[in-house]
Amino acid sequence: MRPHDMGTLFDEAAAHGAPTVVHLDRPFDIAPDAGTLWTVPELAALVRATAARLADAGVGPGDRVAIVKDNHWDYDLLACAAIRLGAVPAQLSAALDAEDLTTLLDRLRPAALVTTAGILARLGRDPEIPIRVTVDAPAPAPAPVPGTAVHLAALDPAGPCPPVRRHDDEPLVVHHTSGTTGVPKLVVHSTRTLVHELARFEAVRYPVIGVRADDVLANASAYAHGRTFCWTAVVMSAAPARITVLTGDAPDTADPLLRAHPPTVVEAPPAGFVRLRPLTTRLDNPFRRVRLYISTYDAVHPPVLRSYLTASRHSRPLWMQGWGQTETGPLTFRFHTRRSALLPEARTDARLLGRPVPGRTGLRVVHPDTLRPVPRGRTGLLLVRTKALALGYVGERPRWDAKRIGGWWATGDLGIHHRDGSVSVLDREADSLPGLPDMSCLRTEDVLEARLPEALECVVVGAPDGGAPRPVVVTADGRLDPDAWARAVRGLPPLGEPVVVTWDEVPRTGTGKVRRAVLAERLIGKAVTGTGRWT
Template identity: 75%
Template structure:
């Protein structure tokens, strides 16, 4: 099956005989009494019923529908239901800070808001501006309750042109207020999902695979992922909504994955499971990570946890606006190499025949020679349609036929690409990302290291540990040979401001630690 219409995705898969069984770590928020085991025909019926309920609420073709709720894969089921009736879903993470969420809702101006009572409590002004409001958890005065709406309507699917708006996702927001990115069926389904929905030797999904995904389901990657995995129909799909090891462990041990995809931050959080006697990753043949580069210690731990002879790690680099741009593979031997910190920042080569990269001077925009750092520009047929409410910002990031990634990196002579920093996060005299990787390799107790600029003098490192403590002698040894830095701020995981995908919000962390944020120009953000 080739993914095509997201509104009938599960119906098409059921008609094609897909037998995938889905196992959830908790029931769907839109079907709280229906259990944690689902088949493809059951999911098709749930999407149809949800589409009928949205129609009963008053949602119409062409309407923008904002979805803001707790993290779960039913974000995508709600989006598919909205697509089915011809509306345009906008998936917004409930983990956004309230001011940022309010800003995005004002830019979006949705005809309907599908949300929870908790979100309504902190966003009443924005909710009041939406003509329709539907809650998925409990009934709230002034809002319709999803479960109480009529699910028996005819609900014939509404088709749209492949170049019309299909879905809206927001960027991670590491450097400020996230941007609202519009994708079409052509860019997201035809150019991205269809490229991935192929049984490539060694890395493609097999019919007997057990695939586990632990993601932030409001973000663009999972909407594309939903199209891909429904088309390829592995035997089982395990859905994790959180990153607490003890919560995830029972489901992972009940259905040990053969393919694992997770957020880089989630891999870090679940890493203690790799050291358990009955570790749930023993059958994994392929790990997949996107959104951010993996730090070498975590990568090594997971590859070592697999009992397969030659497990692979596929690391993708891309953006919400573009989808995947490069791929890189790691093995046990490459993860153990002395230069592992630099090789994880080498994000592979552009996708053959799909993506082109160019490195230019950020001031003159003239190309720089291979091996020299500069601003990374991209050319891809999967480029999104634009930003909601910020089209001037979108046009400002175009450089002729090229698109500015906002990343500073190097295009090496062998064709591979390294990312050094976001342009907005650059500091003089160092690559923050590379220095952070080296620190993590030298500090086994560190869950994460982050370097931010300080208003005067050397940059400030933040070291994240389980208990908020760090041995001063270990720190002295770790910084030998590295650029000058201040004494570290030692924090716990929950003390670090993060995006919905677990990325560190560096500017917010810098303001928290120093009172200000020292950044690059921000011109290409």
């Protein structure tokens, strides 16, 4: 089956006899009483019923429907239900702070908002959206809810909701960028860019990296983001034996479900892999059958790679690491094996993110000020060309146009195109620091994490007075041995005294990325960054 219409995706998978069984770590928010075990025909029926309920609320063709709720895969089911009605869903993470969420809603001007009573209260003012539907349990809100809203369960699930077809180049769905460098951008994709160019390419059963009929897939993602919407199209088309959906990354919570259904393929953002890493050392580790790990959104630090690849008892486990953006989808791929992850050079080359996808992605490097090409092996601004490029930004057309350079797209990343065709991504231009010209923030962090086994994560931010960059070390208990730190920084550019914090003390995006500017402001009162021209 090749994915096409996301509004009827689950219906088509059911008609093709997809045998997939889905296991959830908690019930769907849109079906709280229906349990945690689902078949594809049952998922198709849930999408149809949800579409009927949204239609009963007044959602129709052409409407924008903002979705912001607790993290769960039903983000995508809600989006497919809206698409079935001819509407355009906009999936917004509940991890956004109230100010950013309000800004995005003002840009969207949606006809409908599907959310929770708690989020409505957190907004602090009436968002002036005509249709408001809540999906959380009808219980007293923590604060008075602005305006009026109807609960999803109170709407009719049996009304007519025939699929509304749209042109392949019309807006299909809106996703926001991570927001590490400021207010996220709202990215519009079409059926052609997201489904035809991305999902169809991934749904092919390639040797080793393709989804097999006997696979058990585990996903621990941020389901509001664009990657999982594409993933949904892929897995419903590829029809694996089982899917395990994790809505959080707390190891003790995830462990029972993973052990009950040991996965053969695991996908998560880098922060998710970091959080679940303690499971790799348990006697009955749930990753023993994994043949393929997939990481997206960002590079993964070498110690994390080694932990998972050595935890698998598969003869040749593989790690597929992708670099891309919400606007473009995957641009490069790199593969790690157990052997390559254990090599000494693997400790510091995590920023080498593979090669552009042959025949699908073009890449060039230019000077960020002059936009003139720089030679292979020199650092510059990475430009890409892909047919999967999104349609634009909602409410920010000039910003979108400014990032178009001829037929190329400015990623906002600084990197190197090596002579062998591979690509290293060193920093976001907005996060680059003058104090680390040779190493880059990210490479420095890789070295520190390789030398500090107790570190869950290391982050380097700039000092406002032009002094040495300030390192932040994240540990389980917020403590760090001074002697271990002294050994870790030998041979590195000058760094300030480390700030040691726990995981929950670090401001993050919905995908677990560190919000560096916010972190710097909390620690030293001011964020030091690059120009931000290309964000």
